[in-house]
Amino acid sequence: MPELPDAIPEFAAAGMALIALCVVLLLIGSRRKNAALRTDRDNARAAHQALLSERDTALHERDAARTEAHHINSGRTALLEETQHLISERMPALLTHLAHQHVSVPGLKNQPFAGTEVESLHASALEQLKKAVASERERVDEAAQSVMRGATTVVQAQSYQLQSKIESMQHRYDTPDLAQDLLELDLLNEQNLRRIQATGVLCGASPGLTRVDSHLGDVVVGAQSRVRGYHRVQVTSQLDAPVAVVARAVEPVAITVSELLANAVHHSHGTLAVDVSLHQAESGAVIVVDDAGVGMHADELEFAARMLAGRDELRLSELGDPPRSGFATIGRLVRQYGFTVSVDKPAPYGGVRAVVLIPGHLLTLLNETERPMSAMAPQAPAVTHEPHPYASEAAVPQAHTPPAGTPEPTAFPDRLPAADLWEREPDSNPEPPVSAPEPSAADGTAPHRTAPHRPRAGVVPPARAGVVLRARAGVLPPSGAGRVAGHLRPVTGHPGGSDRRRPPARLDTGVGARRAARRGAPARDTPVPGAPPHDVAGGRARLGRPADRRRRGPAAQTQASAAGRTAAG
Amino acid sequence: MSGREGRRLVPAYMATGGRAQPSRNTLDRLTLLSAASSRLPDRLPPAERQLAVLVRGGALSLAEAAAYLKLPVSVVRVLVADLVDTGFLNARAPIPLAEQHDQKFLERVLDGLRAIR
Structure with missing residues (x-):
């Protein structure tokens, strides 16, 4: 057993060594495990981070989606609102505007739509509506004009027959009472004729009567005779030549002057005179109609100028109620025959000055011997009574020949x-x-x-x-x-x-x-x-x-x- | 009024302003008109002036004047009456047609004359 005590330290040492080895091994193993654990931890952390960032992204996207959804919602509401505005405000306003120009059409309700497709689409919808209404209105108006033309043509023809009848009776009967009645009938018929003829012209008919070349003075006095208050019209002639209107323009000029005179007489007081004067101008002849009435305000002037320009297509529905047909009628004639009428000149008596300019190609000269003026035509101011400077040489003693010898009063x-x-x-x-x-x-x-x-x-x-x-x-x-x-x-x-x-x-x-x-x-x-x-x-x-x-x-x-x-x- | 010149342009009532009742009723179609003065007044309505000029050439019956003026007689009668009123025109009743003298009347005159002697 001596060896036993001797062996004890060795055993002890060996055991110690073994233990140490085990410890080392354990340590090594634990370290490895630690390292693995650490790696796992790191991985887990990284994954966590990734998850966090993903969550952030998702949250962000969610917010963005919410915002967008909100935007879309509000946009849809605005669009609905805007469309409602289009239907309930803008379209009715446009329809009113088409009838009454002074009514304005409102714009977009939601300004954010300005410049967008919505605006242009709405605008084109309005445009389409406008076109549709305009074309329908044109169709209806033309139908109405056509009906009016047909009616006026017949009435006008019968009025001319009546005129002929009255005239022949005037020449046949000279009992004062009967003659008085005939003159009154004649005047009434002339007024009817003027209305009918002007209405027909307004609706696109021709003047309905072709005359021969006629003295300008006669044309104007003839126009005067068609107006109810013709007594108040004073015609003076400054013409120094027998200026006449060519056949095709006689009635148009007469209609024009009679409408201007009717306007002047109607818009001035019953005691005031309406002055008409005839002049020669560089480019033709001029008829000036001056009244001393109340004049026209800016709106009326604008309307008259637009009508007299004769550029626009005429619509009966634009004439108002009661219809202001006079200037519109003149506008038609102006466009068809090429003379001009203006009412924008300053008026000397505070009323309206209307100037009719008849260009040279609508004028001619007439031989006064063959085609004397009517007895009612205004005399030129230059008709003087003192001996004419050329009278001694003029060899006009036939002036005092018995009128029975000549068929017409040539002998003035x-x-x-x-x-x-x-x-x-x-x-x-x-x-x-x-x-x-x-x-x-x-x-x-x-x-x-x-x-x-x-x-x-x-x-x-x-x-x-x-x-x-x-x-x-x-x-x-x-x-x-x-x-x-x-x-x-x-x-x-x-x-x-x-x-x-x-x-x-x-x-x-x-x-x-x-x-x-x-x-x-x-x-x-x-x-x-x-x-x-x-x-x-x-x-x-x-x-x-x-x-x-x-x-x-x-x-x-x-x-x-x-x-x-x-x-x- | 018709024919070559076509439909009348100026109606007759423009000559007198619509009057057909003359201021005197002694005028008829055969009344002779003559100028009362050689001077024409300055301010006359056109139709009256034309009439005044027309009769300056010599006497003219009212119907003839109406034909020259191409106006109804009734209207010219008013013009004449106005001109006579203002003194620029003389109007004279027409000279009656020569009549056969009444034989019995002449015999009575002759008898009377003889009785005087």
């Missing part, structure tokens, strides 16, 4: 025939007579029988051309337009003085020729002896203003030569 002593207004067109003129499209009038041959030296159409130099009047060959006065020259102021500077020339006599004598001689017609142009005096069919004659008439053409010269012969004899 203060109407001197004169040919010098009508000048032969120079051959060099770029505008040949044949270029004028106007056909010869049906009665164009009459002057040949009555006057051997019918005056000829001519052209005033364009730069100095005054009122350009188309004078047809057929209606050229045989001895000139009497009152035209009769009222000319004598031209200063050559009252038959030393510059009187006497070219060879070529044509017959005439008053105009004598006058030309007195004026000392310059012989600068070569006379055209071969030119027949009647070759102006379709030619254009132009009426110059007094200053223009001083320039004499070859025709006047040839007449002047004749005058020289006369003076010599």
